[in-house]
Amino acid sequence: MKKAAILVAGGRGTRMGGPVSKQYLPIGGKPVLMHTLEVFHEADPSMELILVLPSDDFDFWENLCRNFSFNLSHQVVAGGNSRFQSVRNGLLALSHDVDLVAIHDGVRPFVKKEVIQESFAQAQATGSGVAVVSLKDSLRMLTDDGKSFSKERQDYRLVQTPQTFQVEKIKKAFQSEEIPQFTDDATVYEYQGWQVTLISGNPENIKITTPEDLEYADYLISKRK
Ligand SMILES: Nc1ccn([C@@H]2O[C@H](COP(=O)(O)OP(=O)(O)OP(=O)(O)O)[C@@H](O)[C@H]2O)c(=O)n1
Numbered sequence: 001m002k003k004a005a006i007l008v009a010g011g012r013g014t015r016m017g018g019p020v021s022k023q024y025l026p027i028g029g030k031p032v033l034m035h036t037l038e039v040f041h042e043a044d045p046s047m048e049l050i051l052v053l054p055s056d057d058f059d060f061w062e063n064l065c066r067n068f069s070f071n072l073s074h075q076v077v078a079g080g081n082s083r084f085q086s087v088r089n090g091l092l093a094l095s096h097d098v099d100l101v102a103i104h105d106g107v108r109p110f111v112k113k114e115v116i117q118e119s120f121a122q123a124q125a126t127g128s129g130v131a132v133v134s135l136k137d138s139l140r141m142l143t144d145d146g147k148s149f150s151k152e153r154q155d156y157r158l159v160q161t162p163q164t165f166q167v168e169k170i171k172k173a174f175q176s177e178e179i180p181q182f183t184d185d186a187t188v189y190e191y192q193g194w195q196v197t198l199i200s201g202n203p204e205n206i207k208i209t210t211p212e213d214l215e216y217a218d219y220l221i222s223k224r225k
């Protein structure tokens with residue numbers, strides 16, 4: 001089974017702020033995206049790697065790779081105006097012989113290679129493998145009249161990436177017209193009437209979104225050394 005990964009990094013990181021988009025910021029002395037590409041390569045060195053970036057950033061990324069002597073082979077593809085569109089562009093760039101594809105946020109560098117491997121195993125067996133984690137806090141639902149009521153937290157999961165699929169099915173799913181509910185790839189897949197398979201993610205696989213996340217990312221990297 002030939003595998004590929006699409007790492008989406010076509011966003012602008014508005015919640016992080018700052019002059020440089022978050023996917024290029026250094027953690028542990030190296031840009032976030034280089035960590036993410038490396039863990040996918042470690043999970044399976046034969047995996048095809050596709051990196052989706054804003055087209056304005058192509059030269060910037062090439063220079064970063066040169067400055068960091070980053071030689072891991074990958075294909076760069078132009079992103080779209082939404083995450084959905086960036087994923088769709090990545091899917092269109094896959095080689096024709098790829099059977100399974102992991103879709104992953106480029107700004108989640110702390111995914112464990114075992115989670116990536118399990119997501120591929122489940123996708124091969126069932127069509128999909130979507131990383132989720134349990135909630136640690138209690139949960140409340142807000143009502144229109146300004147009140148709230150508690151919900152059973154064991155009935156819910158927080159959804160991460162990777163979200164891995166059989167290529168034929170996820171390509172078909174992404175032919176749908178985009179709707180606001182498509183905040184992740186599992187939702188696009190499910191919209192076809194197909195059930196997704198959940199796998200256990202790793203809790204430290206955070207989506208680096210705000211400046212506090214970057215501080216936590218630095219802490220996680222420092223613990224590895
Ligand atoms: N048009 C877009 C928007 C988002 N993404 C990617 O989807 C992932 C998750 O999105 P998010 O964390 O929201 O990133 P941004 O859109 O960059 O952040 P913000 O919403 O704060 O602007 C990121 O790796 C981001 O680069 C993308 O590939 N193309």
Ligand SMILES: C[C@](O)(CO)[C@H](O)COP(=O)(O)O
Nearest residue numbers: 083105159160161183184207
């Ligand atoms: C795909 C995702 O990371 C799963 O949790 C999430 O839905 C992305 O949301 P965002 O609003 O694009 O950051």
